[in-house]
Amino acid sequence: MKKTAVKVTICDEEYTVRSDLDPDYTRQVAAYVDGAIRRVLQAGPLVESHKAAILACLAITDELFDSRKQQQEMAQRLRQMSAELARLLPPTKRQSLTGETIR
Numbered sequence: 001m002k003k004t005a006v007k008v009t010i011c012d013e014e015y016t017v018r019s020d021l022d023p024d025y026t027r028q029v030a031a032y033v034d035g036a037i038r039r040v041l042q043a044g045p046l047v048e049s050h051k052a053a054i055l056a057c058l059a060i061t062d063e064l065f066d067s068r069k070q071q072q073e074m075a076q077r078l079r080q081m082s083a084e085l086a087r088l089l090p091p092t093k094r095q096s097l098t099g100e101t102i103r
Contacts, residue, residue, distance in 0.1 A: 010034045011041075011049055036060055 001020040008015050008030035019026050036056035041047060047055070086094050 011037050011052075033060070 003018045003020050004023055006017050006019065006023045006026045008017055008027055010030055010033055015030070017026055017030065033056065036059055037049070037052050040052040040055045040059070041049075
């Protein structure tokens with residue numbers, strides 16, 4: 001895909017981002033980062049903008065890690081439910097996705 005230059009504004013600073021992602025998506029990402037930095041700036045005493053950006057990155061990374069953890073937990077629950085349901089099937093129908101017979 002062709003790289004596109006997209007102008008975005010983060011904390012009243014304009015940036016040109018070159019990306020092969022959809023321009024609207026790039027703007028959404030930039031708006032999310034802008035909001036995260038602004039939340040840090042509003043949360044407490046005045047913080048320098050570069051420190052606010054680092055704190056915002058930590059908050060966004062925490063969200064990412066939490067989402068990954070939830071996804072892994074959900075995948076594990078689905079695997080457990082699938083195994084439980086497979087046990088309810090007649091023996092001739094008990095096959096996992098890999099084709100192995102479940103006992």
